[in-house]
Amino acid sequence: MAAFPRMTFEHEMKFRHAAMEWLAMRTNDGAEPMYYLDIEEFEYDGAKIPLRNRYKGIWKPASFGAALSFTTKFTKPGRERPYEDAVGSDGLMRYKWRDGGPDIPDNRALRAAMEAGLPLIWFYGVAEGVYQAVFPVFLVGEEADEQQFMVEVADMDRLSRDGQIFSEGPSLSVVEKRYAARMARQRLHQPVFRSMVMRAYDEHCAVCALHHVELLDAAHILPDAHEDGIAAVTNGLSLCKIHHSAYDRKFMGIRPDYVVEIRTDLLNEVDGPMLRHGLQERHGERLLVLPQQRKERPSSVLLEKAYLRFREVA
Known part of the structure; x- marks a missing residue:
């Protein structure tokens, strides 16, 4: 791996743009996950600079002035809730400091990215060694008491704007906060949730076994708006678009014993x-299709709640 001299702000921005354009091409605009070895194939000016570190959650290449990416590890089903991130009342996601206090190098690297308004990449584990790349994200504030950064999951067109520095979250109305929180969850959780569900069902429709991933959706058993509608694989079903629509519109129900x-x-x-x-x-x-791992199969409790709602109109 070639060594780069210390990068200027302009060079870091060019690198980040190039990295995210490459990720967009390799992940179908962020819709598909990547194996960790594939992530390491990225090259810039004929040399390789890793986009993430295999052993650390926060990654700042030696030639950079600020962090380039951060990682959320995959959690095996059944151990604890897949996501530990949270959405604040301001609609922004949170990412915890690395243990060791505010001034350890990794936390300083994230703070430097925040202060410079630099775009980062969030690698979210969806299986062992498999990551969903969520990009661009911006750190727009820090909450020292909670030991966490505030994360905006932005659209790609944000990259064309100048970096902005926020000392605190934006001032929003109650309605705007609710909308912002929903959009924040969607931008992070939708691609992560889809990848987890597609992998669990081996890219087949649970009802008809259709095996064309382009025609499949990751359906929620209970919707996001429901208090139990978490973005976890146990609240998911891989359904073709016909069966997804039929399920959401209560034309079709699924009992807790997996009967349609x-x-x-x-x-x-x-x-x-x-x-x-x-x-x-x-x-x-x-x-016809269920995940091989029992801990990834649809929750009978969630299916029962959804089935009772179906029976109200059936």
Whole structure:
């Protein structure tokens, strides 16, 4: 690996732009995860500078003046909640300091990125050695009492703007805060949640076993808005777009024992082959595909709550 001299602010920005453009190309604009060895293939000006560190959560290359990326490790299902991040009332995500106090090098590196308004990459573990790259993200504040940074998960067009420094979160109305919190969760959790669910179901529809990932969605058993609607694989189902739509609109329900039910009025309807084969014939049948690991299978508690809501209209 070639050694780079100390980078200027302008060179760091060019590097970050190049890295994120490369990640966008390799991940289908952030929709697909990457194996850790693939992440290490990035080259800049003919040399390799790692985009993350295998052994540290916060990464600042030696030639950089500020952190380039930070990582959230994958947590195996059943041990604890997959995400430890939180959304504040200001709609911003939080990322904890590394243990050791505010002035250890890693925390200073994040602080330097915040103060310079530099874009960073958040690598979120979705399986052992597999990461969802969330980018660009900006550190826009620090809460010393809670030992954490405030993170804005931004759109790619934010890269074209000048960096901004915030000493505290933006002042928002109650409605704006609620909207900002929802958008923050979506920008981080949607790609992470999708990757976890697709991997668990080996890119098959749970109901019909369709095996074309482009036609599959990661469906929530209970929606985000529900108090139990966490973005965890146990609250997820891999469904083709037809079955996802049918599930969300209560045309189809799934019992806690993984048996599919179709709404009564739809069972009695006469239509084309999609209705007959895609929905009516699935009534009373078990899901065709489930995760191999039992701890990744749909929660029976969450399925029961969703099924009771389905029965209200069935």
